Amino acid sequence: MNPRQLLIATACLFATAVFAKDDDLDFLFEDTAPEQTSQAPADAPPAEPQPEAGTQPSADEPQPETSAASETDEPIIPDVVPVAPLREEPQPTVVAAPPRRQIEEIVVTAQKTEQSLQDVPLSVTALSGDFIKNTGAADLTDVAAYVPNVRVDTDDPGSPQVFIRGFGTNTFNPSFESSVGFVQDEVFFGRGGYFTESMFDIDRIEVLRGPQGTLFGKNTIAGVFNVTSAGPTEEFSGDARYTTGSYGDRRIEVGMGGMLTDWAGIRVSMLDRKSDGQLYNTYLNRDEEKLDQRAERLKLKLYASDSVDMELTVVDSDTSIAFWPYQLYKLDAGSLAYLRTFDPEVEDQPNDLTSMDTVGYLNKGSTTAGLKTSWAMGDLGGIQDFESVLVVGISQFYIDQLNDLDVSPSDIARLDSHEDHDQRTVELRFTGHSDGLFGLGDRLEFVSGLYYFDSDYAINAKVIAGQDLGSYAVTGDALELISGTSFGGLFGGISLPGLPLLGTITSPLVGDDYYGFDYTQGITAYAAFGQFTWYLNDHWAITPGIRLNRESKDVFAQGGGHCRTEALETCIMQALVQGNPYDYPNLRRNESDISPKFVLQYYWNDDLNFYTSYARGYKSGGFNAISFTGEDIEYEPETAQTYELGMKGKFFDSTLSLNTTLYRTEFDNLQVLAFNGFFFDVSNAASAYSQGLEADFMWLTPFEPLSISGSLGILDARYKGYDSAPAPYGSAQDTQDLSGKRIAFAPSKTATLTPTLSLPLFAGLVTQLSVDVLYQGDQYTDTDLDPNTYVDDYTMYSARISLSDEQGLWAVTFGGSNLTDRRVLNQVTDATFFPGTYFAQLGGGRQLFGSISINW
Known part of the structure; x- marks a missing residue:
């Protein structure tokens, strides 16, 4: 036989x-x-x-x-x-039929309890750790490309910008708290800079859209990134991955652990990442995006008894970057002539070259410890599976940076900034279920609890005069900046070779001249929250929820010029920035808020359900941490109301999943940054709205080796009323009416399509080929909607091919992103010191990578 x-x-x-x-x-x-x-x-x-x-x-x-x-x-x-x-x-x-292919269930904690993604009545996109690794994603910017109606810019790791449905926060002004919350391993983090901390050994990332103020942290008015790292497995296991790619990219990621005994387990993981980046400084002959990032995480799992378990997570991360990833864009003739006396090769068109004289840097890092204790109390009266969870977290975060504030080869000014943030959080929550409510309905599930947040933040920053300030002071740009009137430049478009010498001669006279900020802020916040889902019968369920917030801020703010001639009030830098001295030792805000939600859900059957919801969100007000005048430094809280209508379903014997959501969000007192000719002020816009659709799908096609996933986002985000918005520099008026106009960073459409082909080969080998089609709609990249900041729509393509064994014990992958080398502007903002000019940040070009991974 x-x-x-x-x-x-x-x-x-x-x-x-x-x-x-x-x-x-x-x-x-x-x-x-x-x-x-x-x-x-x-x-x-x-x-x-x-x-x-x-x-x-x-x-x-x-x-x-x-x-x-x-x-x-x-x-x-x-x-x-x-x-x-x-x-x-x-x-x-x-002969027995082969097992039927089905889409695996995705379990998320979007409502503080483990649920199938298909049962969560809100717009959520969940990405697994394997997906993140397979796509070669290095940070949340790469991840966001696969999530509809989400944009993450981490070009400035100290001040990332995160937007959901067109709304977010430019955290370049550190007094602003992010409108999109960041939660990792159940600890909420209160600074936007945590978004760019090391991302490694991830189990999954959940992106929750819309106000999430009922259950998550504080100030989650636009949504939440809920990140869960990998924990100890039942059996000892591990994985390691080495990736190398274009522009000196190198990434080593290792994680291993398991249960050591029946009551204790451990997992340790680490990341070592390096990159040269694409932006090259021709003046200093160095890479301006050179990155060195290291991080370690320890997770301990302890079973204190049959009903009590504890998980301790400790993570440390440090990042060092050669810093300021910007280029000058659209210089006028006078500015270009002046700068070419320092570097004849100065350019004003976005490419991979820049020219800056300052050896800038950004060092940032954090140390975090979180302890989660779960106590399964069993049945308590009429409550079944009653459980209490206590999450305690402490974290320290810092940023030290030195930037070339003029982004040029002339030493006009530098920004020297140091930030420190300490936070302490406590969350106590209770979950359980019962047989209906007062004997009515089939089942009731609830989550409720108390939340405490306390933080101390401090920033000390200086705008320091450079040694070429004397030569700059006689240019038309300087006179225009001081007077607000264009003079065309004392030297016009004439390039004078001896001009840098003027700065050298006057440098001793300028001396130690700077305008400085000293800002400290203490926040204490309390909240009580709760929601329950009441299953009325086999088809209908309702989920009401509410959060009661109380928050106080205590602020010390001080600013002013410092120089040799300070007594005469003739500090050069203070005059250039049109600043005034101020001193506010006892600023204080007390705020309260009630944020409700309500969801109605209908289950057609086990595979299909519909929901409609209402949720209110809230983001607290505060004070401008970087003000040059001390005037109008206080801004008010913003609020949002969101309505959603959604469907989640599995079809064709669970070979196709489709989730869609229609929504409308209305904002009041929108917090914005407005360029004042030199820097950014904080203020409140009148009102705005966002409406559109999100959809994502996964299809296991009848052709068994082929699966297709994709997403679609449609976004219409506009100001409802904003008649005193800042006008683009050089406009006839200082303000403009943006009512009815689009909001910046709100592309009208986003879409992704990823077909994946998996084929068995010979000798137990398997190959997998994936292609990504990533579409981004047109958008403005500055709040004043200056036409020069407009970016057309574009499509990018990525692909990867891997070879592995059937058991998944090893894999070799080759891939690339932006394969057509499409170059687009990520952001364009007004430049300091050169009125009418812009700072541009160019998106990455084609990047290739290869990786080797092993699992045991």
Whole structure:
């Protein structure tokens, strides 16, 4: 018998064992069949009635014995196919069907309890850690490309910009708290800079859209990034991955651990990442995006008893970057002539070259410890599976940076800034369920709790005069900046070779001249929250929820010029920035808020449900941390109301999943940054709205090796009323009416499409090929909607191919992003010191990578 026949015969035997009754298989294990006689026991039940004429007995009913069996005591041999013929002549009708492909269930904690993604009645996109690794994503900017209506810019790691549905916060002014919350391993982090901390050993990332103020932290008015890192597994296991790519990219990521005993487990992981980046400084001959990032995480899992378990997470991260990833854009003739006296190769078109004289840097890092204690109390009165969870977190975060504030080869000014943030959080929550509410309905599930947040933040920053300030002071740009009137430049478009010498001569006179800020802020916030889901019957459920917030801020703010001639009030830098000294030692704000939500959900069946919801969000007000005048430094809180109508379903025997959401969000007192000619002021816009659609799908196609996933975002985000918005520099008016105009960073459409082909090869090898089509709609990249900051829509393509073994113990992957090398502007903002000019940040070009991963 050949191997193929043996395999088929084995499958036939297995199918026979599955579908036959136990009694029918006795002959396989007995020497002889059991004796059967016609004599029934004395206590036997009466004989079964015979079926009526013309009817057939049911296949499930016991069949009457034959007359031959009733007239003899000879044993009856079952009428079966002998074993040997079965092996030689297999019957195809008894071969077991292959297991049916189905989309795996995705479990998320978007409502503070583990749920299937399909059952969560809000717009959520969940990405697994494997997906993140396979796409080569290095940070949340890369991840956001696959999430509809989400934008993350981390070009400035100290001040990332995160937008959901067009709303977010430019955290370049550190007094602004992010409108999009960041939660990792159940700890909420109160500074936007945490978004750019090391991302490694991730289990999943959940992006929750819309106000999430009921259950998550504080100031989550636009949504939440909920990140969960990998924890100890039941069996000891580990994985390691080495990636190398274009522009000196190198990434080593390792994680390993498991249960050491039946009551203790551990997982340790680390990241070592380096990159040269694409932006090259021709003046200093160095890479301006050179990055060195290291991080370690330790997770301990302890089972203190059968009902109490604890998880301790400690993570440390440090990042060092050669810093200021900007280029000058659209210089006028006078500015270009001035700068070319320092560097004849100065350019004003976005490319991969810049020219700056300052050896800038950004060093940032954090140390965080979180302890989660879960106590399963069991049944408590009418409450079943009652559980309490206590999450305590502490974290320290810092940023030290030195920037070339003029982004040029002339040493006009530098920004020297140092930030420190300490926070302490406590969350106590309770979960459980009962059989309805007051005896009504089928089931009730609830989560409720208390939340505490306390933080101390400090920033000390200086705008320091450079040694070329003397030569700059006689340019038309300087006169225009001080007076607000254009003079065309004292030297016009003439390039004077001796001009840098003027700065050198006057440098001793300028001396140590700077305008400085000193700002400290203490925040204390309390909240009580709760929601319950009441399943009225098999089809209908409602989920009301509410959060009560109380927050206080205590602020010390001080600013002013410092120089040798300070007594004469003639500090050069203070005059350039049009600053005034101020001192506010006891600023204070107290705020309260009530944020409700309500969800109505209808389950068509186990695979399809619909929901409609209302949620209110809130983001606290505050004070401008970087003000040059001390005027109008206080800004008010913003609020939002969101309405959603959604559908989540699985179709075609769970081979297709489709989630869609229609929404509308209305904002009041929108917090914005407005350029004042030199820097950014904080203020409140009147009102705005965002409306549109999000959809994502996964399809296991009838062609088994092929699966397709994708997403679509449609976004219409506009100001409802904003008649005193800042006008683009050089406009006839200082303000403009943006009512009805689009909001910046709000592309009208985003879409992704990822077909993946998995094919078995030979010798137990498997290959997988994936292609990403990533579309981004047109958008403005500055709040004043200056036409020069407009970016057209574009499509980028990525691809990767991997070879692995069937068990997934190892894999080799090659891939690339932006394969057509499409170059687009990520952001364009007004430049300091050169009125009418811009700072541009160019998106990355084509990047190729290769990786080796092992699992054990």
